[in-house]
Amino acid sequence: MNVVPTSAETDLDPALIFDRIRFEGLTSVLVAVSGGGDSLALLYLLARLSASRLQFPAIVAVTVDHKLRAEAAEEARYVAMLCGELGVAHRTLEWGEPKPDTGLSAMAREARYRLLCQAAREAGTDLILTGHTLDDQIETYAMREQRTREQGSERGLAAMAPATLLEREIWLVRPLLRVTREALRNYLRARNIAWRDDPSNDDLKYERVRVRKTLRKDERELILAKIAAKTEQRRAQNTSAERLLQQSVTVRDGTLAAIDKSSFRGDVDAQRLAIGVLLAAMGGLSLLPPAEICEKAIRHIAGEGTSRRISLGRCVIEVRRDKALILRELRSLPKITVGPGETAIWDGRFRLVNWTQGAVGIEPIGDGRLSLLREERVAVTHWAAVRSSPAISAEGELICLGSCGDHAKLPAGISLARHLALFDHILSGYDVGLAQGLAELFRLPPYKRLPVNQINKN
Missing domain, CATH: 3.30.465 (Uridine Diphospho-n-acetylenolpyruvylglucosamine Reductase; domain 3)
Structure with a gap:
């Protein structure tokens, strides 16, 4: 993994940092800014790149307040003030839902990405930039290495990809994966820009903090070499598996x-x-x-x-x-109701969108409805596969058996599409x-x- 060089200890070149990203054709770009040193440096570097270009997408900064710390609201206001000085649009989004007793970090991350995707749609862009750094990448590898020893799979040892697609529509891009955390802070210090430290970054109850505290400096280059090797291994395995499937x-x-x-x-x-x-x-x-x-x-x-x-x-x-x-x-197949204006994923395999005024039900066809297909003389390749396929109903009345080609048309306002939970x-x-x-x-x-x-x- 190549580290972005600095022309001086306190300078970074935005042209090198963002050299891999295609901004052409975008009218706006979203940047996630928490107020910490990494994301603030990302904001200032992006603004500097924009100022150097004759044409560049409008920058929209978004701060997510998870409503977990009282200080978060003030941090969001601080980011808004800095954005005002830069001439950058800013929004604060709040995760106001009830907080779980367990798995809080994972739920908070999921909520953050959901809110960022919402903001991206509203800004008319499919590109979000986040401030994950080279240090984050090294820590991610170290955490996943421990899990690999316990679970066996090595695919995660490629660590974070430079880009991740969310919900098939929004790209989350990490332009700082080649930049160290300290280089970013030096960049801010040289410009007298203060950042806000999240106390959880020093809380040993979090795995990442424990890993960060135990990593030695002499391990970094070795880990970076391992990440590069595992990335190439993952790429090669993907190519071979794709060929085999085809x-x-x-x-x-x-x-x-x-x-x-x-x-x-x-x-x-x-x-x-x-x-x-x-x-x-x-x-x-x-x-x-x-x-x-x-x-x-x-x-x-x-x-x-x-x-x-x-x-x-x-x-x-x-x-x-x-x-x-x-x-x-034909086991553990759910029966769910999708309300007006809602979208739901059924069984990890089908995505149902309901734009009608009433509720729509979705459940497995099961054995009871196979006679309907026989009466319609539908050509069925495998009856067992049909049994675990979705049946769609509205107001208690069957309106579609959803997987047998085009023999049954869904009414206007309802769409059903195959969903690939592994990737979508x-x-x-x-x-x-x-x-x-x-x-x-x-x-x-x-x-x-x-x-x-x-x-x-x-």
């Missing part, structure tokens, strides 16, 4: 995947990743299944088991002479090619083009 898998109606056994061969790591992605897509999982689940699936597909059908990762894998079929098992909520820039390949299998629209160059080079 050459051996066919998906029908978004609910049945057929694997050609003769062509599902090759590198073990590629097989493991390909089957993991497929199980996640068919089972509605937002994370890859554990390695042992993937390996068991591979052995079953190869015919090493004694049973023709097994259940793994919320899926049924059915082996036939020349192929293996993967479909959602959060897509690492490292995995865009693999996600594109999966989207093609499901005949889904492509993911947005990366807004940064050289995504696989750190």
Whole structure:
């Protein structure tokens, strides 16, 4: 990973920091500013870049107040004041929902990204910049290395990607991953710009703080070399797995995947990743299944088991002479109601949008409604796959059986689309090619083009 050089101890070159980002065609860009040193430096560097260009998107700064600390409101006002001096638009957004008793950090992060995406839409942009630094990257690797020893998967050791796609529509870009935290603070000190320190950054109850306190200076270069190697490894595995999926898998109606056994061969790591992605897509999982689940699936597909059908990762894998079929098992399928103007993800596999004036229900077709399909003489490839597919109802009346091609049309104001939980909520820039390949299998629209160059080079 290359570190951005400084022309002097207290100077940074915005042209080098933002050199990978494509700003062309944007009318605005959102920058997340908490008031801490990293994000304030990002704001000032971006403003300096804007001043050096004849044309540049309007900068909109957003501060998220999680309503967890009394000082946060004053910090937001401080950022607003600095933005006023810079001539930059500023907004403060609040996370006013009840706070959970456990998992607060994860929930706060989720809320922050949700609010930032909302602000980006309202600003008419699909680009958010955040102040994650080289130090954050090193700490992230150290935290994930410990989990890797416990859980086995090494994909997370590529650490944070320079860009991440949120909800298939908003790119979150991290331009400071090559810049140290101290270089940013020196930049602010030289300009007499004060920042606000969050006390939680020194609270040892947080894993990141504990890791930060124990990291030695002589570990940094070694960790950066490891991140670069793991990034390249992840890129290579993604390419191999994508190729394997394209050459051996066919998906029908978004609910049945057929694997050609003769062509599902090759590198073990590629097989493991390909089957993991497929199980996640068919089972509605937002994370890859554990390695042992993937390996068991591979052995079953190869015919090493004694049973023709097994259940793994919320899926049924059915082996036939020349192929293996993967479909959602008929267990733990939810029944939900989607109110007027609401959007919901059903079972991690389907996205329902309701713009009507009434509530819409979605639940599995199950065994009871299969007779309706038989009466309509619908061509069904696999009846078990249909049973775990969605049925849509309004005012208690069935209006659509949602996965059998175009035999049933949804009324105006209701849309139903296949959702890939593994990638559609959060897509690492490292995995865009693999996600594109999966989207093609499901005949889904492509993911947005990366807004940064050289995504696989750190």
